[in-house]
Amino acid sequence: xxxxxxxxxxxxxxxxxxxxAEDKPAGWKPLFDGKSxxxxxxxxxxKPGECAVxxxxxxxxxxxxxxxxxxxxxxxxxxxxxxxDYELRFxxxxxxxxxFFATVTFPVGNSHCSFVTGGWGGETVGLSxxxxxxxxxxxxxxxxxxxxxxxxxxxxxVSDKRIQTFIGDKRLVNVGTEDRKVGIRLECLxxxxxxxxxxxxxxxxxxxxIRPLSKGEIEEMNKKSDE
Numbered sequence: 371x372x373x374x375x376x377x378x379x380x381x382x383x384x385x386x387x388x389x390x391a392e393d394k395p396a397g398w399k400p401l402f403d404g405k406s407x408x409x410x411x412x413x414x415x416x417k418p419g420e421c422a423v424x425x426x427x428x429x430x431x432x433x434x435x436x437x438x439x440x441x442x443x444x445x446x447x448x449x450x451x452x453x454x455d456y457e458l459r460f461x462x463x464x465x466x467x468x469x470f471f472a473t474v475t476f477p478v479g480n481s482h483c484s485f486v487t488g489g490w491g492g493e494t495v496g497l498s499x500x501x502x503x504x505x506x507x508x509x510x511x512x513x514x515x516x517x518x519x520x521x522x523x524x525x526x527x528v529s530d531k532r533i534q535t536f537i538g539d540k541r542l543v544n545v546g547t548e549d550r551k552v553g554i555r556l557e558c559l560x561x562x563x564x565x566x567x568x569x570x571x572x573x574x575x576x577x578x579x580i581r582p583l584s585k586g587e588i589e590e591m592n593k594k595s596d597e
Contacts, residue, residue: 398459398579401446401564402428413443413560413567427576430568432467441557443567451564452580453477455588459525460566460578464518467571468492471516475561478528481552482562485526485535485543488516489569495542497533499553510543529583531592 401409404426412421419431419442430442454477462472470489475482484498486505493513496505505511514537516522525536533552535543554562561567566575583591 398581400577400579401448402460402576402578404576407444409446409448410444411447413445413565415441415443415557415560415567418442419568419572424574427574428566428578429465429572429574430471430566431572432568432570440570441567443561443565445561445565446563448564451477452582454479454528454530455583456580457525457527457583458564458578458580459523460575461521461523462487462566462573462575463521464488464516465572465574466518467568469569469571471568471571471573472524472575473558473567473569474524474526475554475558475563475565475567476526476528477563478533478547478552479530482554482558483533483552484554484558484561485524487524488514492516495535495537497535497543497545498555498558499551500545500547501551502553504555510545512542514542527583527591529588529591534591 406423412418417433419433421442421444422429428444430444432442458476464471469492470487472487473484475484486494486496486498490506493515494506495512495514496508496510498505500508500510523538527534531548532546533543534541558567
């Protein structure tokens with residue numbers, strides 16, 4: 371009888387520990403080593419500027435006006451990237467120019483989307499595209515005053531039902547996607563499945579990491595709330 375009681379107690383404790391483990395956020399997995407382009411390659415954009423590693427960051431240089439195209443970007447070469455229930459984070463800063471300096475394109479299920487960082491003259495943030503509308507037009511459009519040379523931490527969360535984006539601790543986007551058409555602009559196609567790009571601007575990006583969301587985080591994220 372004592373043995374059965376002990377066995378039952380251990381079984382309950384093991385189950386409780388397993389539930390807690392499933393609900394605990396997983397550790398971050400680095401996608402950039404800060405030393406090389408390992409795991410990345412230049413995106414196939416029209417006459418882009420140079421992509422190089424400088425002082426621990428990916429430096430995406432704008433081309434000289436009249437010589438190179440307006441966009442420079444990098445794209446991940448990894449084959450194990452998640453499509454949903456994940457969080458991506460990175461640090462970036464605008465070095466030169468006055469437009470987006472670290473727009474990130476990322477998987478959303480079987481589609482992709484882009485989080486625009488300082489586009490349309492330097493301050494517009496939001497998702498491109500939703501229902502065919504750009505970040506300057508849809509309901510995720512916002513404004514953020516970026517300081518040149520200052521590092522910012524960006525985060526993107528994706529689940530089957532929602533996309534959230536953050537700059538530091540400030541949440542900018544919290545949009546349900548079940549009844550929305552999620553896509554990207556034609557110019558960002560070369561940045562799939564996961565890539566970063568600048569537009570007529572030199573930007574630097576570092577500390578690129580990804581992790582799966584816990585069961586509890588997914589449930590909380592998928593609540594129908596736009597608060």
